[in-house]
Amino acid sequence: MNAGRSSAEAVRLDDAARAGWLYYVAGNTQDEIARKLGVSRQSAQRLVAMAVSEKLIKVRVDHPIARCMDLADALSDRFGLTSCEVVPSDPDAPDLLTGIAIAAAAELERLLKSPERRIVSLGTGRALKATVEQLPRMSCPQHVVVSRLGNMMQDGSASPYNATISLAGRIGAPHYPYPLPVLARNPGELAAMRNQEAVQNTIRLCERADLSLVGIGQMDRSAPMFLDGFASAAEMDELAALGAVGEITSWVYDRNGRIIDCAFNERVASAPLPRAGDRPMIAVATGEAKLPAMRAALVGHLVNGLITSEAMAERLLAG
DSSP: OOTTOOHHHHHHHHHHHHHHIIIIISOOOHHHHHHHHTSOHHHHHHHHHHHHHTTOBSSSBOSHHHHHHHHHHHHHHHHTOSEEEEEOOBTTBTTOSHHHHHHHHHHHHHHHTOSSOOEEEEOBSHHHHHHHHHSOOOOOTTOEEEESSOOBOTTSOBOTTBOHHHHHHHHTOOEEOOOSBSBOSSHHHHHHHHTSHHHHHHHHHHHTOSEEEEOOEESSTTOHHHHTTSSOHHHHHHHHHTTEEEEETTEEEETTSOBOOSTTGGGBOSOOOOSSOSSOEEEEOOOGGGHHHHHHHHHTTSOSEEEEEHHHHHHHHHO
16 A cells, blocks of 8 residues: 555555455455445445455455454354454554554444434443544434443442443434443342333343444453442452453453353343344454453353454464
8 A cells, every 4th residue: 555545545445455355255246245345236346346456456365454354254253253353453552442443433334324223332441432533423313322331330420431422422313321320239229220211211222222332341450340440459359259351331251251140240230231142242342451351252152243453363363
């Protein structure tokens, strides 16, 4: 790719490389390519032609994206994913969020272009906040944005990493914040709170979401759950003793991707995690510290899609 190309041209080349890989390597038809890239059949045809004219196609796709697509294909096969996107890593900053945030924003934008009503559900965290920041401003009053978990601690303070409000404001869509704290004080209080009509409606929206994007958290003292004050040091130690390796929307799970039967999870107010559902539940995550948590989430089918970096994809496949 020439250094002088505009960002729009660079994106177009990336799309052409993807289309070329899907056509010449993966054996997809132009109709299948159109569906996977979210473009018309004519656009898919032009992208394949561009891959040839720009000399991206030789015996293989001569573009960094090709390696990433090979890794994505391998991850999908290994873990039974319905969607997977791997973005190139910067060798000097392998944990950089920018690349995966751009890819996640592109996935989100494809859905938001639908003229029909779509429901988007979101977790919280740095990766999702970065994703929303990469999304262009759009007018999408036909869609609905819903949070999968609360944004408040028990004392009423809020996390700075809520993505739902930011997304709704960016696309001009109605949104449904999760009207509960992240954690209840006890199971009895949680049961009472979940009987509220607003909570029941939010959970139903999460169940019907056309796209869900979630982060993955590790379970050590660098964990967002701990650093953001949602779990105490004593609780982190107790969860570690129970074999906890990761969390998604505060639901804590073990190395096999099983939600742990424990006092902490009995207080989690988040919407239940679907298991091996047909609706897209995509994790947006990277970072060496998250490797055990990411692998466990894939093994346990807590998510059926993944957007990650080349470095993390290689580590996931090496295990």
